[in-house]
Amino acid sequence: MQMSNRITSFQCSPIRRLVPYAREAKSKGIHVIHLNIGQPDILTPDEALQAIRNYDEKIIEYGLSEGEVELRKGLLSYYRQFGIEGLDEDNILITTGGSEALQFAFMTLCDPYDEFIIPEPYYTNVATFANIAMVTLVPVTSRMDDGFKLPEISEFESRINKKTMGILLCSPNNPTGHVYTEVELRELLELCRRHDIFLVVDEVYREFCYDGKSFTSILSFPEYADRVICIDSFSKRFSMCGARVGAIVTRNKEVLESALKLAQARLCPPMVEQRAATAALTAPAEYVKRVRECYEKRRNTLIRAMQRIPGVRCSMPKGAFYFVADLPVDDAERFALFMLRDFNLEGNTVMFAPAEDFYVSKGLGRTQARFAYVINEEELEMAARCLEAGLKAYRKSVMGL
Numbered sequence: 001m002q003m004s005n006r007i008t009s010f011q012c013s014p015i016r017r018l019v020p021y022a023r024e025a026k027s028k029g030i031h032v033i034h035l036n037i038g039q040p041d042i043l044t045p046d047e048a049l050q051a052i053r054n055y056d057e058k059i060i061e062y063g064l065s066e067g068e069v070e071l072r073k074g075l076l077s078y079y080r081q082f083g084i085e086g087l088d089e090d091n092i093l094i095t096t097g098g099s100e101a102l103q104f105a106f107m108t109l110c111d112p113y114d115e116f117i118i119p120e121p122y123y124t125n126v127a128t129f130a131n132i133a134m135v136t137l138v139p140v141t142s143r144m145d146d147g148f149k150l151p152e153i154s155e156f157e158s159r160i161n162k163k164t165m166g167i168l169l170c171s172p173n174n175p176t177g178h179v180y181t182e183v184e185l186r187e188l189l190e191l192c193r194r195h196d197i198f199l200v201v202d203e204v205y206r207e208f209c210y211d212g213k214s215f216t217s218i219l220s221f222p223e224y225a226d227r228v229i230c231i232d233s234f235s236k237r238f239s240m241c242g243a244r245v246g247a248i249v250t251r252n253k254e255v256l257e258s259a260l261k262l263a264q265a266r267l268c269p270p271m272v273e274q275r276a277a278t279a280a281l282t283a284p285a286e287y288v289k290r291v292r293e294c295y296e297k298r299r300n301t302l303i304r305a306m307q308r309i310p311g312v313r314c315s316m317p318k319g320a321f322y323f324v325a326d327l328p329v330d331d332a333e334r335f336a337l338f339m340l341r342d343f344n345l346e347g348n349t350v351m352f353a354p355a356e357d358f359y360v361s362k363g364l365g366r367t368q369a370r371f372a373y374v375i376n377e378e379e380l381e382m383a384a385r386c387l388e389a390g391l392k393a394y395r396k397s398v399m400g401l
């Protein structure tokens with residue numbers, strides 16, 4: 001039987017497609033250190049876990065398509081902590097993770113073959129969400145040598161045409177760790193206003209900004225209210241990735257009323273997990289502060305260790321929990337396979353995500369990889385040792401150097 005041309009053309013996620021090789025390595029007794037995926041080892045707040053334990057309904061019923069009122073009200077208080085005022089619960093649509101929020105955004109704002117501009121490298125799963133909605137992603141390349149900062153506004157402007165519906169940013173950025181400044185955001189908002197397009201900002205890593213830097217949310221520009229859409233998620237903030245709770249937040253009620261058609265068809269977001277998310281919002285501010293400090297330390301450990309490896313280039317990310325490194329190899333995916341199939345150091349190896357598919361532009365990122373620092377520092381140190389030894393072995397046996 002033949003599958004659709006559509007699905008055949010979709011990518012397998014570079015974050016997950018090497019998993020079978022990792023499984024095989026594990027079956028041979030090798031310890032695989034996972035730097036490929038943003039699955040933190042941080043404990044979920046007790047408040048959230050208790051809410052699940054205390055769930056004592058007799059039936060797990062469908063709920064509201066837009067999400068439970070308590071959760072949306074809870075989010076309003078949470079946003080106020082970031083100085084975001086003037087929202088009400090009708091500005092929030094709860095989704096099944098930030099993933100569904102991204103999908104809903106494309107489906108709501110775009111017709112087939114419309115375009116969305118996106119800085120690359122970008123969160124690679126966006127490719128599939130855009131494909132589902134038949135939206136063309138138009139890249140503007142951010143460069144490692146510039147710390148992946150926002151490319152010139154003129155580069156965005158030169159790509160705007162009649163089919164352009166908006167710009168999608170991710171801040172703090174997955175995969176680069178860049179955090180967009182208030183000035184950068186304002187420039188983009190002005191550009192969007194001039195061309196009457198949307199600015200969608202994925203802020204699922206909002207809390208994770210380092211070096212004492214503060215975060216500017218796109219929701220704190222009420223003067224651009226109608227063209228601003230924020231993508232949010234509980235996955236990373238409260239280390240509850242499997243709960244699948246996210247949100248679309250916008251002051252543009254027409255956008256949410258339209259997205260609600262999609263939400264009604266999928267009935268409701270997960271009900272038990274919404275209780276957990278509501279409870280997570282009551283966790284003490286200390287929880288998120290501790291998590292941020294923990295990631296900051298891990299970042300410092302892994303980046304310093306990576307920067308000591310001959311031929312590896314990477315700069316200090318400012319937020320989220322990823323960075324992109326350039327490796328002294330011919331092809332990062334081939335090297336990733338080598339690490340899983342043909343290499344171990346004292347019974348350890350490393351899995352990471354080859355970065356080529358984090359670019360829309362073909363041919364970019366072939367020697368780059370994305371690394372996540374969501375595990376303990378001892379393992380991160382070991383991972384860097386493995387990478388150094390693995391690079392030496394790969395360059396000798398595969399590249400003949």
Ligand SMILES: Cc1ncc(COP(=O)(O)O)c(C=O)c1O
Nearest residue numbers: 097098099123174204233235246
């Ligand atoms: C930038 C970004 N947006 C959205 C998501 C999706 O998150 P969720 O688990 O809420 O679907 C992720 C997950 O890694 C992400 O990195």
